[in-house]
Amino acid sequence: MSDTHARSDAELVAAAAAGSESAFRALYRAYIRPVFWIAHGLVGTRADAEDVAQETFMAAWRKLPELDLAGDSLLPWLATICRFQAANRVRRQQRDRANLSASADETLPATIDVERDVVEAQLVERILREVRTLSELDQQIFRLCAAEGYAYHEAAERLGVSHGVVRNRLSRIRTRLRSTIEPEGT
Missing domain, CATH: 1.10.1740.10 (RNA polymerase sigma factor, region 2, helix turn helix motif)
Known part of the structure; x- marks a missing residue:
């Protein structure tokens, strides 16, 4: 068929x-x-x-x-x-x-806090403005250690300086930035 x-x-x-x-x-x-x-x-x-x-x-x-x-x-x-x-x-x-x-x-965030976001954005801008006033070496140390999470010895190797230089300069950078980010009038 x-x-x-x-x-x-x-x-x-x-x-x-x-x-x-x-x-x-x-x-x-x-x-x-x-x-x-x-x-x-x-x-x-x-x-x-x-x-x-x-x-x-x-x-x-x-x-x-x-x-x-x-x-x-x-x-x-x-x-x-x-x-x-x-x-x-x-x-x-x-x-x-x-x-x-x-x-x-x-x-998704549980709530959106616009005021907190604005304050944080202003804080980040103040920190970045202050970092731009640092020397080239200090800017690189800040970027490697604070922003990218490198350990002191790794940053020192990349920058061709000693571990102590990175540690001491980063300590001074942090102190300077702390004074920058503290609210005015306190």
């Missing part, structure tokens, strides 16, 4: 497993609606059911060569794949929601 509609599921499965796209299309057309409604009953939304139905047929296409169709209908096998696909989707959505809420909690 050349008409795929008159062929049994077993014949269509065998042809599709051998690579016949037309046989697989015939199986798809025959079972997409029942698979969709099974999926819809499991996931609850049309969009998710459509995705699960498509995922079911993609998985079926990959697994067809292994299938030994025992009954007259492919539907029980497709329904089993559909249930697994739906369960995977539901687990993935639950995990995504949990991750999204956890990451939202971690990344």
Whole structure:
């Protein structure tokens, strides 16, 4: 028989497993609606059911060569794949929601304090203005140790000076900056 509609599921499965796209299309057309409604009953939304139905047929296409169709209908096998696909989707959505809420909690500040942000920005600007008045070596020491977190000996090696020079100069820089950032009038 050349008409795929008159062929049994077993014949269509065998042809599709051998690579016949037309046989697989015939199986798809025959079972997409029942698979969709099974999926819809499991996931609850049309969009998710459509995705699960498509995922079911993609998985079926990959697994067809292994299938030994025992009954007259492919539907029980497709329904089993559909249930697994739906369960995977539901687990993935639950995990995504949990991750999204956890990451939202971690990344969003509890409250926005505009006044604090303005004061901090002004403080940073005063510090940077004061650092620009320092000698070139002191600016480099400040950048390496205070801004980039280098240890004294690492900064000393990079700058070609001794450990003591870095330690002593950084101490003087900090004292100078402390006097700069203390609120006026205190």
